[in-house]
Amino acid sequence: MVENRWNQIDRYVNGSMTEDERTVFEQRMRENLGLAEGVHMHRDILSGMELHFMREMKQQLILSDLPKKKIPWKTIALIAGGIVLAAGIGAAVYYYFLNNQ
Amino acid sequence: MEQTYTEDQLLIQQIKSGDEASLVEIYKQHRPAFLQWAQHSYQIDEEKAADAFQDAVVCLYRNIVRGKLESLTSSLKTYLFAIGKNIIRKKLQQPVTFESDELWMVENLHAEPIDQFATNDRQQLVARLMETIGEPCKSILELFYFRGFSMEAIAERLQYKNENVVKTQKLRCLTNLKNLVRERYQSEDFI
Numbered sequence: 001m002v003e004n005r006w007n008q009i010d011r012y013v014n015g016s017m018t019e020d021e022r023t024v025f026e027q028r029m030r031e032n033l034g035l036a037e038g039v040h041m042h043r044d045i046l047s048g049m050e051l052h053f054m055r056e057m058k059q060q061l062i063l064s065d066l067p068k069k070k071i072p073w074k075t076i077a078l079i080a081g082g083i084v085l086a087a088g089i090g091a092a093v094y095y096y097f098l099n100n101q
Numbered sequence: 102m103e104q105t106y107t108e109d110q111l112l113i114q115q116i117k118s119g120d121e122a123s124l125v126e127i128y129k130q131h132r133p134a135f136l137q138w139a140q141h142s143y144q145i146d147e148e149k150a151a152d153a154f155q156d157a158v159v160c161l162y163r164n165i166v167r168g169k170l171e172s173l174t175s176s177l178k179t180y181l182f183a184i185g186k187n188i189i190r191k192k193l194q195q196p197v198t199f200e201s202d203e204l205w206m207v208e209n210l211h212a213e214p215i216d217q218f219a220t221n222d223r224q225q226l227v228a229r230l231m232e233t234i235g236e237p238c239k240s241i242l243e244l245f246y247f248r249g250f251s252m253e254a255i256a257e258r259l260q261y262k263n264e265n266v267v268k269t270q271k272l273r274c275l276t277n278l279k280n281l282v283r284e285r286y287q288s289e290d291f292i
Contacts, residue, residue, distance in 0.1 A: 006276060041223070045278060046246060048227020051219045053247035054159050055228070057124075058215060061155045064125050065132075 005035075009042045109177040116165050119248065119258070128158045131178055135185055143189055143197075153192060156215050157185035164210045166249040180206055187212040223286055230281055238274035245271060 011017050012025050029036045115123040132154060139150035161181055164170050170180065183203040190197035192214050199207065206212075219225050231239070240259060244250040252264035252271075261267050 004272065006272065006279070010275070041279065041282070044221065044223040045227050045275070045282060047219060048224040048282075049231055049242055049246055050163075051215070051224060051228040052231035053243055054163070054215050054218065057159050057162065058155045060121075061125070061128050061158055064128065065151075 005038065006042075009035075009038050012039060013042050013046065106173045106176055109173055112177065113165050113170055113173075116162065117249070119250065119254075124158065124162055127161070127177065127181070128155075131181055134178075135182065138182070139185065139189060143193065145189070145193070149192070150189075153185055153188045153214070156188050157181055157212075159215060160184050160188070160211050160213065166247070167211070169210055175202060175206075179203070180210070183207055184210060184212040188214050191217060223282065226286060227278070227282055230278065230285070234274070234278060234281075237270060238277070241267060241271050241274055242278075 008025065012022065017025060029039060112123050112127060132151070135154045135157075136147060136150045139145060139153060140147060143150075145153075158181070161170075161177075161184055164180075164184075173180075179202070183199070183206040186197055186199065186203065187207040219228060231242075234242075237259060241255060244255045244258065245252070250258065252267045256262070256264045256267045259267070261270070
């Protein structure tokens with residue numbers, strides 16, 4: 001089976017070809033400018049991907065600097081207390097008028 | 102006396118096996134000392150020192166994944182500071198003096214500022230396109246090319262049937278990306 005050209009380029013760029021394969025491949029690159037451009041493009045794609053993932057990793061580090069958001073229990077307790085108090089006062093006023101009538 | 106740096110070696114092994122929390126641990130552990138040292142030594146503000154340190158930790162990660170820190174001859178902190186020093190030097194475009202062991206490190210390790218990494222428009226274009234490629238391509242390409250996972254490990258992590266399925270999917274992802282780059286790179290933006 002003939003190996004996919006893109007796979008061959010990938011193996012050449014990541015250095016996993018044998019010495020013989022490499023020599024033949026480099027000879028083909030000299031004769032075929034399209035293949036040479038394919039190798040150039042593959043290197044750019046790998047570098048571009050690398051750049052993207054490096055930026056992402058840096059962003060994760062920056063995010064790890066931020067203080068973790070704490071649940072504002074104090075605020076929640078104050079609001080809940082306020083609601084209970086208001087309901088209590090409301091009920092007391094309601095029954096006061098109800099009894100007076 | 103030869104030191105073994107057992108704890109640092111353990112952290113390196115954990116990072117290599119895909120434990121991302123260990124890298125954040127290293128980052129948090131050495132950040133205060135690096136910032137203090139960099140601000141004092143190079144008269145830079147905290148923001149610039151932090152920026153250089155973040156780049157240094159990312160570079161440290163790349164060196165670990167590429168097997169350049171297999172056996173430590175210094176502590177991880179020494180490596181990290183040497184990388185950080187080189188990054189500050191390049192960012193400031195100023196000469197910085199290195200100790201002899203640090204010089205060996207920066208010559209043999211990747212120690213570049215991230216914003217100076219891509220050298221041409223096509224690489225920058227690929228980096229932008231990567232933000233749009235979506236899953237599963239993003240994860241497969243990241244695990245294989247950036248995190249150094251084997252096809253077998255990727256199959257396990259992403260729950261594929263076997264490594265051959267991953268290989269086929271990876272080739273498909275690369276071909277799609279290549280076509281996108283070809284299409285966009287030939288557009289008027291880059292002529």
